[in-house]
Amino acid sequence: MVFNRFFVKEVLRELLSNKVNLFFMVLALTFSLTALNTIYALGKSAEKQILDTLANLNFGKDAALVLAGGGRMMGLATTRTDTLKMEDIKAIERLNFVKIVSPFLGNVLEVNFSGKAEKLRVDGVLPNYLLANNWRVFQGRFFTEREVENYAKVVVLGYEVAKKLGLKKILGEKIKIGGEYFTIIGILEKKGSLGHYPLDERIFVPLTTAQKRLFNVDYLSGFKVVFQEGTDFKQNVNLIREILRSRHKLLEMEPDDFRIITPDMAIERFTKTSRTISAFLLTIALISLVISGVIIMNLMTASVEEKAGIIALRLALGANSHDIIYHYLFSAFLISGISGMVGWLISLLLIKVISLFTPLKPLFSWGTFLLSFGFSFITCIIFSIFPALKASKINPAILLKSL
């Protein structure tokens, strides 16, 4: 086997002797590598963002969400949904492993401001909502215990709501919710979105006000519970489940009339969709990689046919078939290197551009780098085996054919 500067130069110059051919080989591969890298990186970025948001919602490792009504996690409730009451919250609050319990009652309602109408999610909550969700006030203030006790008609807006309603001066302004006027007392900090769900397009009123004035019910939609640090999460969740079942007087064979959503379930739920989409797109990218492999195989075979005389000459001058195979595999290696590099750089650029127009943040990772070069290398080597073998079988006797 020969490997030295002269050999590398020889392989390179043979490649460069047909620049059109080389260009299309690199183009085919670069195209699919760019797709592959970009999809992979964006998938990773989307996933990270969801995890960040979940963490930001304080849906950390020691919090759980309890929703009224039994059934599948995100599906519609399959039991009664009017059984979860404020007394349940009080009972849970007394447990020593519980740090915060934050109940809520919410639904989508029409909200009006000077002729403008928007359907927005309205949640009745307690002042501890901010702490439970690791959220802060951006402007103004949140409502107080007193306002909760007094069924006050005050409202705190999510960051994007004012813009949606076309509000100029915000604090002190009155908006109409479900037919009643509420005074705006505060705006919350920007929170982003969870998957496709916009967290900043919600508005908050005192829980009591929501029960009495907006929905006219005495039950709750659910609550969020944050446990004391260092307590056994699984055990906590089981205890809460038992307490709720006994308080709701459920019989042994009756299903839960509530759903407990844990961080693991939430993460799985939100990353599953993005994973499914990524897997689908990655499959397409891999198929395009195979197509580019076939293109490379064809172009390389054409190139071997074009260079048959030179290959025959090498054989006549003492190269053996291994040397020839080696020559074309190395040639494929160079193509894979060029394409891998170009594909990687273009995808970095593309991710950057995409991040300018979408909330996705580009994630630089050596993962995409390795992905690019790895797949480039594998594709090139696999699809150059056939042309390389073909080259090695050229009969050197063709050199003496009279022209």
Add this chain to the structure above:
Amino acid sequence: MSKPLIQLIDIRKKFQSGKITYEVLKGINLEVYMGDFLAIMGPSGGGKSTLLNILGLLDRPDSGLYLFEGREVNTFSEKELSRLRNQKIGFIFQAFHLIPWATALENTLLPALYGGEITKEKIQRAHELLEKLGLGDKKNHKPAELSGGQQQRVAIARALINNPTLLLADEPTGNLDSQSSEEVIKIFENLNKEGLTIIMVTHEREIAQRAKKIKFLKDGKFIED
């Protein structure tokens, strides 16, 4: 008398063209000794190139015995044949067959590449050969920048780089004008004087007559004169 460098006994070669097979070589017997300078003449299509391919280990005969330095070539593996071609045989072609993107110097060094290492000595030898062949100022020229005669001299330098025992030339002057032809045959004469064994195919009588011996190949056999 010493043992022959090359011995061919009843070499036969058939080709298939569609359904018809025809015998191009119909029993060739030949002995070539060290220091010989043999010219092979004959009509076009007579099988001269086919014979040279077999002699140069580029093709195998269908039957017959080929002894190179007393060893039976039929039994050699593909690797051993490559090695023999690389170390013992130099080729000169009618169409020169230089690599278009490589310089005269790099073309000369090509057999050294497949011989293993391109050593300092090989590079030195390439320089010397090109200078000796009057190409001292053309070392870094590409084939397209050289005349036919100059290209054939680069091919000769390439054939000599690994110090072969045998030089095989198929119509070496076939593509050259008379002045360049003269230069090339002169080089062959000198090389032969220095001890190199040469087998040359040509259809030009004046060129053939510069060899020490001439054989005529017709209808797949040597004509005994």
